[in-house]
Amino acid sequence: MDAGILPIGSSHASSSKTVAGSLRDGKKLDSLTSNASGEDAVVLGGEETPTLKPQKDRPVHALKEHIARLVQGFAERESSRFRTVLSASVEAADALAAKEYHAPSVQKAVSCALSLYKDASETLIPEIPFEEEVVDSREFLEGFLLPNDNSPEDSARCQKLLDPLLRTSHVPGLKLKAVVLNEPGFMAFGKGGENLILSRGILDLPEEQSRAGLAHEAAHNDLRHFTAVRIAMAIQKVLIEIEGKGGKGPVKGIAQLAENSLQREQEFEADSRAVELLQGAGYGPEGLVGLLAHLQAEAPDDGNIFSDHPTMEERLRTLAASKGRDPHAEWNLVPSPHRR
DSSP states (O other), rough: EEEESSSSBBBOOOOHHHHTTGGGGTTTSSSOOEEEEESOOOSSSOOOOOOOOOOOOOOOOOOHHHHHHHHHHHHHTOOOOOOOOHHHHHHHHHHTTTTTTSSSSHHHHHHHHHHHHHHHHHHHGSSSSSSHHHHHHHHTTTTTOOOTSSSSHHHHHHHHHHHHGGGGSTTTOOOEEEEEOOSOOOOEESTTTTTTEHHHHHHTSSSHHHHHHHHHHHHHTTTTTTHHHHHHHHHHHHHHHHHHHOOOOOHHHHHHHHHHHHHHHHHHHHHHHHHHHHHTOOOOTTTHHHHHHHHHSSSOOOOOTTTTTTHHOOOOOOOOHHTTTOOOTTTOOOGGGGGO
């Protein structure tokens, strides 16, 4: 999941293809997508954008290789749990084929896979130096930026908002760099490491909302969500290899649904952590609430099991509940038009 804001939402939220491909190849994107996996971005506004020059001869990422080795060792130690996911996926195969995604058998299999992802992340992330994420993030930027991106003025303006948010980071000495794309829509995402990438459209919002968007993305990096999603993706690969059906068996579908669920949870976590980062810098949660409400009003969405981002309304409700607030009375929750 590029870890992304908004759904501004690793999450993430479809795949890295969104960032490196559709996002900057002249196509219109009118939806919000972005996640902690760093594989997606958030876009609102549907503007034509310049064609991105192809990224050729990209180096093999050391981070990806390291994660693959760690996951292989984890799979050997936890082989019984991998077999449990495979067995549950087989039991869910008929319901999955019939697209009965809320069937108990499917939910059970997804729960097994999701639990495996979380435990693997908790075990393995401490073994992955944050510096590897930094290198990976730098490699991603090579060939991604266009000549008119990241002007010194935009970068300095964004950095001024970002730096105070890092005072209470969980990552010792965390330093993040703001990279501003010359795009008019609303878009922000991260690839882990040191870079937060966002559009000028985010900077053109009221300052407290721009700051909140940066806080959300910084929270993804602070919580190392991108690496957690990469671990989940590596586990998916191992599960498919063990299944031995070239990705045509039920485990691929179950594993993807579990990854989507993981990224949805990460969005809630990033919202909550963003409030803490804002408070650590002397600001309240109103900027984040205003940003989510604004985006929800502009592009209401229906959450579904395939989404790697929860709806804005879900995020507002969860954020309010976690802080003991009434979203309707105090935060002026904007209802989705389709529910009126």
